[in-house]
Amino acid sequence: MRASRLVQLLLILQTRGRTTAGELAKELEVSVRTVYRDVEALSAAGVPVYSEPGRAGGVRLVDGYRTRLTGLTTDEADAVLLAGLPGAAADLGLGTVLATAQLKVLAALPPELRGRATRIAERVHIDAPGWFHRPDETPTLNTVADGLWHDRKLRVRYGRKDKVVDRTLDPLGLVMKAGTWYLVARDGTAIRSYRVSRIISAEPTGESFDRPADFDLSAHWSTAADDFAQSMLRVRARCRIAATHLRLLRLMNEPVAIAEAMATATEPDAAGWVELTLPSESYEVLAHGLLPLGEYAEVLDPPELRARVAETAARMHALYND
Incomplete structure (x- = not known):
């Protein structure tokens, strides 16, 4: 564990230059005293590292020194592929090797490219889960x-x-x-x-x-x-929808269903309405997907879905006119 930490400390110094002991302690999740012991260990091993006292001081390597410890291990190479998803790497037990791999990559880059890579990391973050999504518990x-x-x-x-x-x-x-x-x-x-x-x-x-x-x-x-997704589309309904509101279908239906529906769409008629066949997993789901369009959508077939939408609309009318 300590050997891995010493390598990580060395790569941090090579990548960032002078760094305070406090910053190193936070990065490595150890005490400041441990950082100084690790610095002494590196120095004893022949690494030209030293500490500068004072408010502007810190730990640094001698100018021009570059370690050759930039080869990636197999685990680190796997982790680099997940660099855009640190949460995924952590889930798979690769969080630590990902951090080390990123340091090795940065250390291997020339200064001008290293600065660009750092700017990208500061400006781009990928958050995979959708809104209002609570991640599953995955103990296994x-x-x-x-x-x-x-x-x-x-x-x-x-x-x-x-x-x-x-x-x-x-x-x-x-x-x-x-x-x-x-x-x-x-x-x-x-x-x-x-x-x-x-x-x-x-x-x-x-x-x-x-x-x-x-x-x-x-x-x-x-x-x-x-x-x-295709197997879930068990029912279909023929509808007419105002062309101005077709985009709202994409907000309430699966992409594969929209793709199939748009393949059946006619050209807008004189009143600006489009006929199409909309697939869904059930008529209940389909009704809930069409109701938000209000007066801009009409079910033509089958009769049972048309009756369901009409009944729901009548109950809404009665509720708001009570």
């Missing part, structure tokens, strides 16, 4: 990730809506979608997705497995996500 994520890194089979208990099932899985990938973690795993010959927050328990079986040579996580997830 570390175990799942460990099985993934080492190609080890996992025995899991998974909670579905109606029951708990036991599965032995080959973990092939982890995907974060809108702040929620999903495990993509092979169950026998089938590759399925499992919400990590629903994995009640996970433990390694002690067996290894061979990953499919042609498996592409990104391509698999894209296809699976589209297939899932």
